[in-house]
Amino acid sequence: MGLLSDPNRRKALTGLLTRLNTPICIVCYLAGIVWFMGLAFEPFTLRTYMSENAMGSTMVEERFSSGERALSLAKEFDAHKRQARGMPVEWLVKAMQSRGLEVFTQSFSRKLPFPDENKERYMVRGTNVYGILRAPRAPRTEALVITAPCSPGNTNNQAVALLLALAQYFRNQIYWAKDIIFLVNEHDLIGTQAWLEGYHHTNITGMEYSPLQGRAGSIQAALSLELSSDVITSLDLVLEGLNGQLPNLDLANLFYAFCQKLGVLCTIQGKLQRNDWDTAEGYTHAAQTMMLMVLKQACGRSWGDHGLFLRYHIEAASVRGINSFRHYKTDATTIGRLLEGMVRKLNNLLERLHQSYFFYLLPSLSRFVSIGYYMPAFGLLAVILLLRVSFPGLCHCFSVSLQPSSPGVLTVLTPVVISHLTGVALYLLPVHLQEMAVEHFPVSETEAVVLTAIAIYTAGLALPHNTQRLLSGEGTEQGWKVLKLTALLYLAVLLGCTALINFSLGFILAVTLVPITASITPHMPKALYAVVMVLLSPAFTILYCVFIYQELIEAPVSVSEGWMLFLSVISQGILDHALYGSLVYPLLALFIYPCWLMFWNILFWN
Amino acid sequence: MNYCNLITIFAFINLLVSIPHGYSNYVETKAGQFFSSGHTNNWAVLVCTSRFWFNYRHVANTLSVYRSVKRLGIPDSHIVLMLADDMACNYRNPKPATVFSHKNMELNVYGDDVEVDYRGYEVTVENFLRVLTGRLPPSTPRSKRLLSDDRSNILIYLTGHGGNGFLKFQDSEEISNMELADAFEQMWQKRRYNELLFIIDTCQGASMYERFYSPNLMALASSQVGEDSLSHQPDLGIGVHLMDKYTFYLLEFLEEVHPASQANMNDLFKVCPQSQCVSTPGHRTDLFQRDPGSVLITDFFGSVRKVEITKDTINLTSPVEPPIKRSGSSDIQIESLTYVDQLPVAEIIHQQDCLEANVTRCRRKQQRTRKLNCQVVEKQTA
Numbered sequence: 009m010g011l012l013s014d015p016n017r018r019k020a021l022t023g024l025l026t027r028l029n030t031p032i033c034i035v036c037y038l039a040g041i042v043w044f045m046g047l048a049f050e051p052f053t054l055r056t057y058m059s060e061n062a063m064g065s066t067m068v069e070e071r072f073s074s075g076e077r078a079l080s081l082a083k084e085f086d087a088h089k090r091q092a093r094g095m096p097v098e099w100l101v102k103a104m105q106s107r108g109l110e111v112f113t114q115s116f117s118r119k120l121p122f123p124d125e126n127k128e129r130y131m132v133r134g135t136n137v138y139g140i141l142r143a144p145r146a147p148r149t150e151a152l153v154i155t156a157p158c159s160p161g162n163t164n165n166q167a168v169a170l171l172l173a174l175a176q177y178f179r180n181q182i183y184w185a186k187d188i189i190f191l192v193n194e195h196d197l198i199g200t201q202a203w204l205e206g207y208h209h210t211n212i213t214g215m216e217y218s219p220l221q222g223r224a225g226s227i228q229a230a231l232s233l234e235l236s237s238d239v240i241t242s243l244d245l246v247l248e249g250l251n252g253q254l255p256n257l258d259l260a261n262l263f264y265a266f267c268q269k270l271g272v273l274c275t276i277q278g279k280l281q282r283n284d285w286d287t288a289e290g291y292t293h294a295a296q297t298m299m300l301m302v303l304k305q306a307c308g309r310s311w312g313d314h315g316l317f318l319r320y321h322i323e324a325a326s327v328r329g330i331n332s333f334r335h336y337k338t339d340a341t342t343i344g345r346l347l348e349g350m351v352r353k354l355n356n357l358l359e360r361l362h363q364s365y366f367f368y369l370l371p372s373l374s375r376f377v378s379i380g381y382y383m384p385a386f387g388l389l390a391v392i393l394l395l396r397v398s399f400p401g402l403c404h405c406f407s408v409s410l411q412p413s414s415p416g417v418l419t420v421l422t423p424v425v426i427s428h429l430t431g432v433a434l435y436l437l438p439v440h441l442q443e444m445a446v447e448h449f450p451v452s453e454t455e456a457v458v459l460t461a462i463a464i465y466t467a468g469l470a471l472p473h474n475t476q477r478l479l480s481g482e483g484t485e486q487g488w489k490v491l492k493l494t495a496l497l498y499l500a501v502l503l504g505c506t507a508l509i510n511f512s513l514g515f516i517l518a519v520t521l522v523p524i525t526a527s528i529t530p531h532m533p534k535a536l537y538a539v540v541m542v543l544l545s546p547a548f549t550i551l552y553c554v555f556i557y558q559e560l561i562e563a564p565v566s567v568s569e570g571w572m573l574f575l576s577v578i579s580q581g582i583l584d585h586a587l588y589g590s591l592v593y594p595l596l597a598l599f600i601y602p603c604w605l606m607f608w609n610i611l612f613w614n
Numbered sequence: 615m616n617y618c619n620l621i622t623i624f625a626f627i628n629l630l631v632s633i634p635h636g637y638s639n640y641v642e643t644k645a646g647q648f649f650s651s652g653h654t655n656n657w658a659v660l661v662c663t664s665r666f667w668f669n670y671r672h673v674a675n676t677l678s679v680y681r682s683v684k685r686l687g688i689p690d691s692h693i694v695l696m697l698a699d700d701m702a703c704n705y706r707n708p709k710p711a712t713v714f715s716h717k718n719m720e721l722n723v724y725g726d727d728v729e730v731d732y733r734g735y736e737v738t739v740e741n742f743l744r745v746l747t748g749r750l751p752p753s754t755p756r757s758k759r760l761l762s763d764d765r766s767n768i769l770i771y772l773t774g775h776g777g778n779g780f781l782k783f784q785d786s787e788e789i790s791n792m793e794l795a796d797a798f799e800q801m802w803q804k805r806r807y808n809e810l811l812f813i814i815d816t817c818q819g820a821s822m823y824e825r826f827y828s829p830n831l832m833a834l835a836s837s838q839v840g841e842d843s844l845s846h847q848p849d850l851g852i853g854v855h856l857m858d859k860y861t862f863y864l865l866e867f868l869e870e871v872h873p874a875s876q877a878n879m880n881d882l883f884k885v886c887p888q889s890q891c892v893s894t895p896g897h898r899t900d901l902f903q904r905d906p907g908s909v910l911i912t913d914f915f916g917s918v919r920k921v922e923i924t925k926d927t928i929n930l931t932s933p934v935e936p937p938i939k940r941s942g943s944s945d946i947q948i949e950s951l952t953y954v955d956q957l958p959v960a961e962i963i964h965q966q967d968c969l970e971a972n973v974t975r976c977r978r979k980q981q982r983t984r985k986l987n988c989q990v991v992e993k994q995t996a
Contacts, residue, residue: 062666062667062668064668064854067848067850067853068850068851068852068853069850143705145705146705181708182708182710183705183706183707184705185704185705185706352853355706356668356706356853358666358667
């Protein structure tokens with residue numbers, strides 16, 4: 009008989025699980041952490057390789073040579089930008105038309121729910137300009153997009169100029185099988201969102217935009233350029249997109265292959281690759297790169313203009329030029345050649361990129377960890393929750409909960425409902441009550457929103473005390489066990505679903521939430537445990553992540569600066585949700601926080 | 615002294631006498647060789663089974679064999695060319711209307727007079743087998759048929775992506791080695807070939823000829839089972855690999871062959887050794903009845919008409935003996951039987967010889983014979 013179908017063996021197995029429950033849970037937790045940290049160790053990773061047959065290993069000879077012309081164009085663009093005090097729409101339209109593209113513009117406007125202090129904007133109005141290079145012989149069924157943002161000040165002038173120079177070079181070639189769209193968007197992510205919504209005839213974020221006059225077919229891939237200096241020392245690849253979505257790994261492989269061919273230094277997370285994986289520094293370097301990727305993916309915002317394309321199943325990546333203090337500099341012609349090579353390879357595609365991985369972690373540009381290797385780390389943490397469900401103390405509460413008249417059910421239902429109502433309040437009230445808050449307190453709107461959110465969060469901590477007194481009778485033993493059972497299953501389902509969509513977010517939440525929730529009972533020393541619970545609550549997790557992130561990018565901050573950053577992270581999270589549909593803030597407010605509140609309720613059951 | 619002189623003179627006279635005798639022997643051997651291979655016409659079936667831009671090299675492979683075969687004399691009417699995709703007019707081709715086989719665009723194998731019989735999605739396993747076995751619907755045009763007979767030597771060349779025991783057609787179906795062997799057996803039973811040369815340039819190509827069991831088949835493959843056939847050189851202007859190694863060296867070998875060359879199959883087996891090709895080419899000759907050393911390349915790759923101009927008379931023993939005249943009955947005239955003229959030229963040329971009175975009858979008879987002649991002529995070239 010099999011292990012699970014033999015009743016004797018099953019009894020022995022369950023006996024083992026119940027006897028050794030706590031040690032197994034501790035072992036699983038440590039194993040999960042160790043597994044995760046071990047992912048960055050090079051022998052456990054795989055070398056990246058081109059999976060798509062159509063993009064092949066054959067390189068083409070790049071012949072782009074107008075780097076210098078691009079740089080003079082950058083100065084012209086800068087002058088016109090200053091003159092127009094925004095985006096020089098007429099100049100861009102004329103420049104693209106003179107290069108033989110079909111040029112169209114799109115105007116859009118959006119009122120932010122509250123002013124964005126980081127970028128100093130509240131009522132955003134802008135224009136996107138895009139030119140379509142029609143493939144000379146192909147039908148207009150597929151397209152590629154190259155985009156450069158029009159940013160205020162001195163940034164990204166060279167990106168737009170290189171875009172125009174590439175457009176001129178590409179127009180003279182006859183081997184294009186897809187249309188190429190050159191997009192210059194204003195107000196970076198908001199402009200890109202407006203363009204994408206107009207292109208795909210959707211309206212998911214409440215943006216107002218004029219419909220697009222010209223269209224090119226289904227977009228197969230997109231590249232976003234950010235270049236702010238005439239010479240660069242390295243090119244950084246940004247992959248993380250909205251909600252932690254990543255483009256197909258083949259795009260990263262393509263970039264890396266061309267960087268190697270042209271001898272350009274390429275980095276990911278701003279870090280260069282090291283060859284000494286067997287030393288401690290080498291391992292730490294890889295682990296730092298991977299942790300940066302995990303943190304960036306977990307916060308769910310789009311770290312480049314490419315991030316919004318991913319939602320439409322368009323593989324996109326951002327290429328950022330970095331000018332640091334290095335001896336060897338790369339000029340604009342080489343960057344143009346790199347982009348020409350990449351676009352020519354993307355031109356060979358017959359179908360969308362799908363051969364390589366969509367879920368991966370990159371400890372460096374040439375090594376990757378696929379979902380099959382990193383998911384067990386989360387699995388080990390999630391199994392702790394399920395082991396605790398099978399704990400004998402909780403088992404015979406099933407019989408209790410089946411009786412409808414038992415006081416246990418009502419006592420359980422109330423905390424659940426109240427926690428979720430608090431979550432709803434945390435989600436809705438900060439934005440809606442900002443005017444009232446501004447009237448009564450001397451704060452700006454952004455601060456009002458953030459502080460309201462924190463206030464509601466803290467107020468939720470006090471709730472269980474009060475509801476317990478309102479309800480008749482004290483909580484019974486069965487009561488808190490049923491609540492813990494429900495809450496553990498709820499948390500397991502939540503974390504599992506989150507980890508499937510955004511592994512980093514799920515893993516980080518699991519690391520902080522699983523130990524306390526698995527071991528919580530009302531019989532613990534309340535004060536100590538309350539402090540520990542608050543310190544491991546979702547809000548503090550965000551705070552720790554902010555500090556760790558700053559450490560990893562080698563810009564450590566003091567406590568007060570960290571606190572300000574934390575407040576701005578919360579406001580950015582709420583803004584991202586309102587503007588682009590990021591799901592991190594609603595997830596935390598509507599699901600994770602109520603779940604945590606339920607455990608808080610258990611702690612104060614008596 | 616005189617004795618020595620006598621011997622020398624005797625030897626010299628002997629030599630003089632034997633030279634014409636030897637020459638006529640030589641001529642007789644050559645004459646004997648005229649009919650040694652047993653074939654009277656040549657056909658070629660050239661198939662490229664892969665589509666998509668990155669499989670440019672398979673189309674270039676097939677077109678380069680097509681070019682050699684045409685150069686050595688097989689006309690388009692005797693070549694069935696199947697190309698699964700159009701590389702010359704692909705949007706990604708920076709040099710439209712060309713397919714190059716050598717880098718730096720040295721040799722354009724597409725040319726001006728390529729005649730593709732099966733193109734694009736028509737290249738399927740079913741169509742390929744129907745071409746081989748001749749089971750085509752009656753509406754199929756002649757250019758798409760393999761109209762071979764029992765005196766045809768057929769060259770079959772396949773290229774594409776293959777594996778152990780199969781060849782992939784167009785990314786959606788496969789032909790197995792057993793199907794191919796059965797198709798060749800059908801051809802043998804229907805007497806559709808005299809001898810057949812099968813060349814395949816794919817990965818693990820040798821697995822495709824393992825299962826042949828019909829006689830008079832010779833097979834060559836570019837790699838053994840478990841080996842990959844590699845591509846030769848990329849062209850940086852076009853951005854793809856242009857040819858496969860085996861066919862590249864095969865093309866180089868065939869460029870040296872001309873219609874009168876005496877290169878034989880043993881030279882073909884030596885094309886592309888492992889040092890050049892990385893994979894080990896293989897061949898199979900056990901089903902072939904002649905010795906490969908005596909089989910000329912042009913027996914399969916060219917359409918060499920057995921014509922040699924000579925100014926001497928050759929005495930051939932007459933196969934037809936006149937009937938023996940019996941002593942008794944001299945009135946019974948046994949006329950010797952001869953074959954009817956295939957094309958009664960005499961009647962057509964000398965139509966003026968008809969008498970005035972029999973003009974109409976004569977003309978009618980000529981019309982009838984002319985109609986009959988047309989049908990006879992058609993049957994001949996079929």
